[in-house]
Amino acid sequence: MTNEQVIERLVQDNWVITCTTKQQVDLVLHACENAEIKWRTGDIATQFIPHESCPICIVYCKYNNYIFYDNGRYEKYYEEHGYENITNCIFDAIKKE
Template sequence: MISNEVKERLLQKDWRVKCKTEHELALVLNACLDSGLHWISGDKASFIPESILEEMLVFIARDSIFDKQGICWGSFEDFLTDNSDCEDITNWFFEELRK
């Protein structure tokens, strides 16, 4: 179960978390599930698109440009060249989970 602080932040818009491993991806998606978030496609965050697992590094984001309720994902290259206003909360997110 995740803290209320993490839930509150995930429910806000314009954030992204970089995932370097499948374990980190699972932590982010579980936190999204606990927060009531889903993919922009409408699928539950427990569903992992096959194309995500093909990437070595991915990021999960909630960007107000794409959808008011859903999360999306992108490759690490997208993360580096992303021009959106999404705040990188990677370090904060994983530090909060360790508390």
């Protein structure tokens, strides 16, 4: 996947990405910024970096075009409600760039 394809994938549907390291959080937030996806608060994706203890889930809501995060407790809830887990897809694509 090229950078353009990653961006295209990020804005397609609701998704969840589980980050197990701070480096992964940074990669996802930079990709979101490139895709012009902001935090629920309206902040640019890289303006706020939730470096809490990992793992954390970054969740995208297509309807509102924003991201938010949680500590992973609700990952199954999101998947049950149609949010696709694109963790492997995105990290594999980012590594190939």
